[in-house]
Amino acid sequence: NPTMSASLMWFRKGLRIHDNPALQHASTGSSFVYPVFVIDPHYMKPDPDAFSPGSKLAGLNRIRFMLESLVDLDSSLKKLGSKLLVLNGEPGEVLIRCLKEWDVKSLCFEYDTDPYYQALDARVKDYASSAGIEVFSPVSHTLFNPGAIIQKNGGKPPLTYQSFLKLAGEPSWASSPLSTSMSSLPPVGDVGNFACEISEVPTIKELGFGEVELDEWTPFRGGESEALKRLRESISDKKWVANFEKPKGDPSAFVKPATTVLSPYLKFGCLSSRYFYQCLQEVYKDVQKHTSPPVSLAGQLLWRDFFYTVAFGTPNFDRMKENKICKQIPWNDDDELLAAWREARTGYPWIDAIMVQLRKWGWMHHLARHCVACFLTRGDLFVHWEKGRDVFERLLIDSDWAINNGNWMWLSCSSFFYQYNRIYSPISFGKKYDPNGNYIRHFLPVLKDMPKEYIYEPWTAPKSVQTKAKCIIGRDYPKPVVSHDSASKECKRKLGEAYALSQKLNGRVTEEDLANLR
């Protein structure tokens, strides 16, 4: 019956009702809307061999954050007269079966630039067009359309923030969020043969993660409601928003973090970046003076768009080989050093505390991320940035393909930033912000009684002090895995050589050249 048409709204990221053009399109002119989320084994299959609970690609904190976001979405959909249909399996297969079964006229989902979704979406779109189903896939995850910016630049992505801003035009050109909010949705249609496969949002246990428990869960709860609450709290302090200067934030602040902690909500699309951006513009209008990009809060959202654009326009963005924008560097493959870093046993309390925060919270301040990424790669251990990227990708609750890879290349001096002589000290950097070491004491309680003189370098504490602090270095807490002074000198030397070779060969460094540098 042509007057009784159905649409399918496929949720992946974009787990929200506000500013959701795909959902709005699905509900306009349709008699039924099927809101679907597919639990994808690619991300969700339990991996008993992983070094911490979770799947191969996602730690349990992020999985739980996502489930909370789905529960919140389902409850909002129910308030609008609909509900979320949760299915399991390879998303392409599941989706195509749904389209066949339900006589869908229109398939709606948010456009996604990540390679995994590009491939998946191409398959689903192919099927839809062969079956005469309309596909509506708007860009609403970013402020700008990455493809359009690349096109405007002659097919190449802009490689600096400033050139990105120029191409994007006036920051006020960022696309506006939808102005109308939804008051109701068409009902869910008959699900036919799928009835027994559709479930409520599963729990961690139902997903097969058994009885695993973390020693501490992230304090951040998933979902659009939480995102909007957090956004309102952040922007209610107009002075704070107006004066926000990213490099001045305190990376050791954990009771009240120095930044918004909206990243996990932006990652899953519980919060629209366009709505966030608009709220910031409103605050800026109300105050006399405010900071500007790149350091302002609006500037942070533009960094996000910058990395999305470069990532979308750069083949093999997530690796060193065959990646045109990535310097070829003879990183080593030292699994023991990697494990020491990952498991917070480098013997540098500032580094280890940050890695514990990563494991327990799935979130750390930007500068804290700088410190551990620099330490693992060009600063001290000379381990490949891809290895560190994998650890972040799995454990961060805001884990984001474009932003994570972009920042790892940045911090390892592989792209975007090349001043390899500027290395973060694992001792003095944190001390500037937190001379008493409260952050270390919180995340590494084994050091909680170490006097402040030694908290950043406990191996220098006399034995009597270690005994009194009930922390013997080498027994209760490790000795440093490397000496920062000599390791950082060696790193600079190797990077100098790699850069010189790259210049000599005009960037055409082969694997053999790299092997010779090792």
Ligand code: FAD
């Ligand atoms: P705020 O300062 O409040 O900024 C608001 C928003 O702007 C953030 O939520 C984020 O969406 C965006 N933003 C801020 N800084 C950056 C940046 N440098 N690049 C791109 N976008 C930015 N961020 C992620 O969202 N996912 C990642 O996987 C990720 N991996 C990182 C890996 C490394 C090695 C480094 C150094 C940084 C990484 N970041 C990542 C960027 C940044 O650290 C986080 O976005 C930020 O700390 C999140 O906290 P916030 O929401 O309080 O940020």
